[in-house]
Amino acid sequence: MEKYNFVSNSEQETIDLGDKFAKDLKVGDIVAFYGDLGTGKTEFIKGICNYFNVSDIVTSPTFTIINHYVGTLNSKQLDIFHLDLYRIKNLDELQGIGFSDCIYDANSIKLIEWADKSGNILKENANYSVEIIQNDVEENNRTINITKL
Ligand SMILES: Nc1ncnc2c1ncn2[C@@H]1O[C@H](COP(=O)(O)OP(=O)(O)O)[C@@H](O)[C@H]1O
Ligand SMILES: [Mg+2]
DSSP states (O other), rough: OEEEEEEEEHHHHHHHHHHHHHHOOTTTEEEEEHHHHSSSSSHHEEEEHHHHHHHHOOOOTTTSSSSEEEEETEEEEEEEEEOTTTTOHHHHHHHHHHHHHHHHHEEEEEEEOOOOOOOOTHHOOOEEEEEEEEEESSSOEEEEEEEEO
């Protein structure tokens, strides 16, 4: 397990970290995001999507649960699934939205906010975890812990 710790002091710094992180991603990878509401998970994901030339608007799929973006990698089409499990109450609900079909799809990259709502599924299957923690004192300060699993 390799761990990397970063500090971000602005929304843009978090986006830039996401953009840099994306260089290591491979088709099929799953990235599990952890951290409270408003810490910057979606901003980090915007940076990842920017790296892959996604032109769709990237927002948390809080109600739709799954967003599908199309980007490019090495001049080929790349599918990216952006999930937000915030509203998921139990594992039955997860199966109802086609969660397994989505995360075991080998031909796309999966970015999943509130990964802890999947029980152990993402702990066991994710390739990376990205945890974002907000600093209580400085409003725009974030600690971002990235682990290659
Ligand atoms: N260092 C920072 N990194 C990321 N977002 C920040 C930072 N400082 C302030 N913000 C603000 O925090 C909010 C993060 O929102 P968002 O990425 O949607 O959170 P999440 O997806 O974790 O719920 C944005 O309004 C952003 O402008
Ligand atoms: Mg979000």
